[in-house]
Each structure stands twice: as C-alpha cells, then as structure tokens.
Amino acid sequence: MIEVRALSKRFGDKLAVDQLSFTVKPGQVTGFLGPNGAGKSTTMRMIVGLDRPSDGVATVNGRAYREHGAPLRQMGALLDAKSVHKGRTARSHLLALAQTHGIPAARVDEVLGMVGLESAARRRAGSFSLGMGQRLGIAAALLGDPAAVILDEPVNGLDPDGVLWVRNLLKGLAAEGRTVLVSSHLMSEMAVTAEHLVIIGRGRLLADTTVDDLIARVAVGSVLVRTPEATALRDALVAGRATVTSAEPGLLQVSGASAAEIGDLARRHGIALHELTPRRASLEEAYMELTRTAVEYQ
Template structure:
C-alpha cells in the first residue's frame, strides 16, 4: 500500500505536484494517468524518497521510504530514466542491486530468466535495445520479490509483443495480491490494464476512481440530432420528456434515448431531421477533456470561460453531475 497525503513539490514558483492525496491499494493495478509534465514522475520519485517533498507525506506500508530496511524487498520500481551504466553487464547491474539489499544471488538469475534476458546476461547494457533495457529495468523491480511494484511509463517505446508482455505481467502481479502502480499518458493503455485510476493534471488530483466507474461515467453514448426546425424539435422532445442539450454547430445531443425513438418523435410532429446519429465519446476524449480543463482553470484562473466552451465542458465531462 502506498499512501500519499497532501504531497506537494515546488520548484521555485512552479508547482509540479500540488497537494496529492490518494492511496494505492494491493491486489489491483492502479493506473496513474496524466498528460506529459503532469507530475507523475516527480510523484513517483517522491514515493521512492529520491526527491524531497516540499510539503506533505508519503508512506510505504505505513513507513517512510528511507526507514525501510532493504527497501527493494518492499517496493520495486521501474523509473523512466533507466539508470544502468552502459559499460556494465545486465548480470552485474542486478548483482549490485541485490547485494545492496541482502538479496541472494540466485534471485539475479531467476529474474533474468523471468524477463527473458538470460542469453544476454553477460552483455554490456549499452548494446541493449529499448525493449531489452525496459526488461532489465523490470527485472530490477522484481529482484526483491516486493509486495509493491511501481512502473513509470513501462510501455514507452516497446514493440507490440513487449507491450503485451508487460500488460500480462502487471495483471498477474496484481492477481498475486501485490500493489501495482503504473503511470501512463495514454488512456487507451490504462483502459486495458488498470482496475483503478488516479488522474492528475498540472500536479493536481483530477480523479480517483475505479476503472469501471470511470468508463461508466465517461464512455458516454448519446444521439446527435440536427434539424432546420430546431425549436419545433425541442418542443417535441420536451413534451415526450426527453432532455436535449446544445451540441457544437447548432446540433442537439440527447442522452438515454435511442435514435429510433427520437426519429419517430420527429416524424410524429412533422419535424425535418438533417442528422440523427448515435455517438460514443471515447475514453481518450474524456481523459483529454478532463485534463484540458485543469490546464484551462490554471491558465485563466478567475476569468470566466467563453460560453460555448463552457457548454462543451458541461456536455462532455460534466455528464455525471449534470444528471445528478
């Protein structure tokens, strides 16, 4: 379990991480999502005691990282920066890590085998491809057989086979009851692996929710309707108890009513339709909308948004609270 409480990191005037409070629980994959520069890596470095928080606190199983005896046996991490000396062999890289934490040397061979690097164990790391480097980083994370694993952008630059391997690995680690915390800037990636989702933007917590709930809220399906007789259509819908909201370019968007029903309503009232199309907002869109808002709130703090933009936000991301 990783617990963050009001975790904050400032670099001079710039706030990289802004009062983050959330808990990463065991037995599931928790996705840590945010655009590049949102503060994911900084947060992860603070979890590992590498960066000192400006304020707030982070604990691993209730303890500060630097107080952990042999920390690699509690938490293993793959950081974005690989941290391997190019002139050192994979075996020796894992060996010094193992020795520093009193991990037996046989574990080095075990993890090399697990990530499929046994054949190149004695080769210098500088000859490694991106994928091999990533596998070596994962071997290092697994070395101490830790209960908590943390991966920073693990699929970056990997080929499809490598991506599939990492996804499967993360799921199986969670199934073994371990805490798995994985960052990404890709919603699509998270949708495939994560059970729980923590979203940050500009260092601030935007969402802390189960994946299922996030999908339910955000993969919104609606019907887009376009009509030259807009008012007549609105009246007809209103009489039938169907709510429509303004969409872009004078369209209307209707939630929770099938396209067929709307078409029949229009026909019954003699309203001409130019468009009647079922729409599905992707998770990626929902995520971008969510994080874009955080950017906008920061950029124009205090200034009201132009009305059209405000509407868009309500329709897309504000779905859950509009419906109440």
C-alpha cells in the first residue's frame, strides 16, 4: 500500500504540492491524473525518495521507500524511461539493478520475456525506440517482483498492441493483489484500466474516487432527442436555459435538462417525441469539468 499524508513540496517561491493526502490500496489499478504542472511527477518522485518533501510523509508498505532493505522488492517504479545508460545493453542494465538486490540473472531474462524484449536483450539502450524504452523501464519496475508498482505515463510511445499489453499487465498485477499507481493523460485508457482515481490540480487534491462516482458527481450528461418538431422543441428548451445543438434535421443534442424534464416539456407543448436517449458523460468530460479551473498552463 502507498500512503501520502499532508505531503508538500516547495521549489523556491513555487508550491508544487500542497498538503496532499491519499491512499493507494492493493488489488486495484489507481489512476493518478491532473493537468500539466499539477504536481504529479513531483509527488511520485517524493514517494520513491528522489525528492525530499518540504512537509508531510509518503510511505510504501508502512515505511519510507528509502528505509526498506530491499526497496525493489517492495515497489518498482518507472518515472523516466530515458534514465538508462545509453551504452548499456538492455540485459546489462537490468542485471546491474538485479545485482544490487541479489536478484538472480534468471529473473532478468524472465522480465525481458514478460515485456517482449528477448530479441533485443543484447542491443544497446541508446538504439531503442521510445516504445522499446518504455518496455525496458517496465521490466526494471517488475524486476524485484514487487508488492507495489508506480508507473508514470507507461503507454507513452507504444503502438495499439503495446497499449493493450500494458492495460492487461496493470489489471493482472492488481488481480494478484498488488498495489498499482499509474499516471496518464489518456482519459480513454484510464476509463477502461483504472478502478479508482486520484486527481490533483495546482498541487492539491481535487478528487479521490471511482470512475463511475466521478462521472456521476461532476459531469452533466446530455440527452439525444429525435422529433419531427425539432424547431419548436429547441425554442422551448432554450427558453428554459438548456443548451441545444443539432447535427442533422430532427435530431437534437440537449445539455442542461434531464430526459424526464425534456419529456414533460414536450408533453406540455404538444410536441411528439420519436426518441429520448440519455447519454452518459465520458471520463474525459468529467475530468475536464473538474480540472478546468486548475489548469496551470492555459
């Protein structure tokens, strides 16, 4: 389990993380989301001990990460796929990490196979594509067979097959009871991968909730309406301060009014309805609504 309690980080006069608290529980994928400059990377660096907090604490399985005798067995991390000596081969890079923890060479070959880099094991990391570098970083994170994994933008540079592979990998790790924290800007991917979300903006916690609860709490969905009297219904809806758009004759997309309210309004005006379909808001819409006032760089 990863616990963050009243965590703050100041760089000069810039408060990057502001009294942030959340818990990442085992057995589920937790998405760590926020606009650029929100403090996600700084928070993850503090969790793994690369940055020292100005205030507060971050623990992994009950202790600060640096206090564990064999930290790679407690939590594996991918924070920067480029932080590899470019002259080393993929296998020698992982072997050097393994030797710091007494991890056998057989495990190095095993994780290379897990991430699909067996054929590139003897290639120098400097020749790797972005996607191959991501796979090597994931292999390093999994090297110690850790109880927790923290990954920063793991699908960056991967093709669709690679994205699907990471999605299944994360779900598989969570199903094994591990703690999984993953950051991403791809809302569509988080919608099908994460069960829980921690969202921050300007260094502060905005939401600590499930995907479904966030959508229900933040986003207002729309209603698809099909009617032979679209103009009359549109005028009535706009008069009631609903927002109405139309992609084709006889079809209206309505925001700001529920399906029941639209149906009642149509009945009062004697307008026939041929379709009345509520549309559930997407995670992206919910996220944009939640963070619209917390964007650091407009």
